[in-house]
Amino acid sequence: MEIQWWHKEDLVFYYKKGRVTVNIDYEGRVSLPLQDLQNGNVSLTLRDVRKSQKGLYILQDHSKLERCDMRDRRTGAALTRLKSVEGIPPNTEDFSLVVPPAPVFANPGSDIILPAHLSPETSAVSMEIRWSRGAKLIYQYNNGQENTNTEYESRVSLSIRELENGKLALTLRNVQQTDSGDYTCKVFHDGCQQTGLIHLQVRAEDFSLVVPPAPVSAYPESDVILPAHLSPETSAVSMEIKWSRGAELIYQYNNGQENTNTEYESRVSLSIRELEKGKLALTLKNVQQTDSGDYTCKVVHSGFQKKGEVRLQIF
Structure with missing residues (x-):
């Protein structure tokens, strides 16, 4: 049995006939369940993951390739992607900030949610998030700390718990006609910025x-x-x-x-x-x-x- 794990152009882990070779950059941080190989388990364990090691990993099991028809040789390669490892957030270019294209409508005196989320689902716990109306900063989250504009005290909130799921929605309570306008959500991470604009329209009294x-x-x-x-x-x-x-x-x-x-x-x-x-x-x-x-x-x-x-x- 011959097994190769690749990351981009680098051979990370190599196994053949009981002998193991590990890339020096991964030494002491990768392993394969050698005792379970006969059961088909060729999973690679990667510890202490670094930012530079995020991306596409390719498994080549040559024992399977030898048994495959040439037309099906690609079936001998299994693909996996390290998208978000705890403690290592993905690069900003790997996600986008999604807001509704249509205006959000609300009745006076009601509570309204201004939706925003990251796609694909990405933890925003370690990011900086800002909600603004025009040039006025309403709410800011940064590294676990929250700051709210005094004019919006007790009227705005963001679910810290939902940040883990990439949900950045802002709740605005007891909206008034004067709250109508454009609201901007900005996400800062690794020197990059994503921006989304939401228009809120508070209806006139309809009774x-x-x-x-x-x-x-x-x-x-x-x-x-x-x-x-x-x-x-x-x-x-x-x-x-x-x-x-x-x-x-x-x-x-x-x-x-x-x-x-x-x-x-x-x-x-x-x-x-x-x-x-x-x-x-x-x-x-x-x-x-x-x-x-x-x-x-x-x-x-x-x-x-x-x-x-x-x-x-x-x-």
């Missing part, structure tokens, strides 16, 4: 606040509902809702917290459960003649404001 055009009527000492809802049906759980009478704030809901004017304590309520369906109706209990007048509902979300007015008449 309206609906209130009845006619006055709402009620009898004294009864309970009355001042109707208001979002159309199309849109969750209002993450919005701020204010009910006022003139300049006086009666009720406020904001991010799960409720505040009620002390003069209306125990007299007004809003169904938190119904907010998920975009229903913002205010219940006013035990109404009196003095409660007659105009009531305003305001919805504030992502810098936008919707307003509707309901007139209450007490007979």
Whole structure:
């Protein structure tokens, strides 16, 4: 049996009839399972791999070649590639940075992912990664350290765990209309740079606040509902809702917290459960003649404001 392992033009390991010859550059770092050769195991173990030794390795088993037809002689050569050995990242030219060609769309107030990954899958743990918007650096990862622009503190993040899989996606939370624009991802490694551009488009508010055009009527000492809802049906759980009478704030809901004017304590309520369906109706209990007048509902979300007015008449 004669076995040769080659790397480019260099013969790395040579075995013939029990005798072993090893390239001086690989001495003490390569081995073959000699006791398992009879079972067809001719795997080469390469230790302490260096950058210069990454690439294509060719196995030539001449014992097989002698038994092969000349037309099939190429079947005696097995190919393997050292793509990424732990501790030795591949050269930048071996991968590319992939970002979506089409714009990424988001609704105001939502969390959005700006996708980016290395292809083929390559660990980015030892690389430097920068996310920018225009000339402003938003986020930077370098050798295990993270830096975030103070303007984006708690709003942006990158999964360090996913870097091992070459995933560099940036998560941007609670996006606003002002977040629309071009975002650049840059990867630096071994003096080389890869750049990808993503356009984020945050949609304008696509709902309206609906209130009845006619006055709402009620009898004294009864309970009355001042109707208001979002159309199309849109969750209002993450919005701020204010009910006022003139300049006086009666009720406020904001991010799960409720505040009620002390003069209306125990007299007004809003169904938190119904907010998920975009229903913002205010219940006013035990109404009196003095409660007659105009009531305003305001919805504030992502810098936008919707307003509707309901007139209450007490007979």
